[in-house]
Amino acid sequence: MNIITKLAVAASLATALTSVSLAQENLNGLVVGFSQIGSESGWRAAETSVTKQQAEELGIDLKFADAQQKQENQIKAIRGFIAQGVDAILLAPVVATGWENVLTEAKEAEIPVILLDRGVDAPEDLYLSTVASDQVLEGRVAGEWLVAEVGEEECKVVELQGTVGSTPAINRKQGFEEAIAGHDNITIARSQTGDFTRAKGKEVMEGFIKAENGGAEICAVYAHNDDMAVGAIQAIKDAGLKPGTDIKVVSIDAVPDIFAAMAAGEANATVELTPDMAGPAFQALSAYLADGTEPEKFIITESKLYTPADDPQGEYDRRKGLGY
């Protein structure tokens, strides 16, 4: 797909995602700086393209700075935005610490800062708000889906964890466990890390299948992200089983490839980590600039559940152009 079609598809999706209310007209013509971490994952590329589209819809002049995973680049970018006298700053912080000085500079320049998808360890009065997903909730939504799906049947679950010690892995595990607590028919038989990657997800699932009697005893696989689930689906197929039927597949993120699997009947559910963090951020900014309404310090995005009933092929086509 060439870049122009990509942009076109991205634009159409952004239009669908954005609920441009009339109340946000006051953002028209504003200059907003956006310091993005980089493009280390498909999700982040999608977040960048959605943010750019949102800004264009609202008539915002978005100054984009890619930090290439370095905090010093982000601090430089923010200082640059302050020097240019932008009207607001969006920041997706690469790490949690070390932001106090530069956020104080922004506050002294009276430029509101909104944090996207991650929080920082800094006094709350230094920034306007944080827009992020609730990772524990994501795990819980996945778990609740499985509880409803299996009913009273015995169900042995294998879990593909994210990178050991990483926040999303800890939170998504916790949420899932909360959801299945009290349902004794559902047990987590095995849990290993697949490092959030497709290759490791496949390798770990191969091991699980061997360890659980050729996979016959596994009822479902819960993966902390879609990439690992895609790898696991391949491992299930290689073992001569049917993913989606013999072994249910539930995961988190809602990237295009999981919708392709869902359309083929090989995945059962995914919980969306929306790339649209900028939408709520612009809404909060609009209200704040209009009459000084202080937004919530932590704006939680929706963790929507997608199943094969939600037009997976359509979702795939819509998302493919976002740079995932």
Place this chain on the structure above:
Amino acid sequence: MKRLHLERLANPQLLALAGVLLINWLLFPNFFRITWQDGRLFGSLIDVINRGAPVAILAIGMTGVIATKGVDLSVGAIMAVCGAVAATMVVAGYPTPVAVIAALAVGLACGLWNGFLVAVLDIQPIIATLVLMVAGRGIAQLITEGSIVTFNDPALIFIGTGSFLGLPMAAVIALVLMVLVTFLVRRTAIGLFIQAIGVNRAAASLSGIRSRMLLMLVYALSGFCAAIAGIVVAADIRGADANNSGLWLELDAILAVVIGGTSLLGGRFSIPMAVVGALIIQAMNTGILVSGFRPEFNLIVKAGMIILILLIQSPLAGRLFTGRLVPAKAARK
């Protein structure tokens, strides 16, 4: 002849592999169970040779480099680049052979670049290959535009997931490559020349060995092997993951070579033993997966095992070992 045979069986690498497999069997009684399914062998042992193949392929190339007292840190990044090249080309509609040959050519070019820096510009190998280690992943991300390029080309997928005589294709490729390269270095004088450069490059050059060309050759071979590994890994997951393909595998490859008994100071080397080293590493990984350890312990278990294996191979342990078990060898010394 019989004595030589015994000595071979008693070498520390094969003993370590047997030991790791034995521990796996104790932790998971079905470890050695192999069944026939859908026209291929199926079992944990098959997983070991299948999953171990990419590192084994890297180790084949890495052995030559390390034997010349060098090191190639860029192989993981070259894997990502070559996987990205193959995947984007088949997605763009090029025939599979063209995409594969292009990816192999890119790997060869990367290797020649490393060789040029080391042999012609005399940059230290660790620095010279660090350049491509850092830049390579960026190049791969540029090629894939930051996303995982997923493909459905059956011929390319076959390279990663197909089977030949019931064995996984990746393992067959590693085996063929091992035999070819071993044959190349042992049936010609090339192996001896490589060893000579590793022991003393100046002396080797003075005695008439074209060290510059040979260095170019070993780095080119390493790049070529990395390209094969990159294609295998991408084909296995049906997608080129520029961020994660081959990540840290250069270190696994170096470890495999070292476990295989090749010194980082250059000189004596063994390609088949490096492949055994790769299998030892993968046997540990697979063992951890089927054993049911908590993931928090993965690295601790692995580190402990590796320390043990390297201790067994240390000169002191070696003397004790050969002195007791194979007196013939000690006597000959």
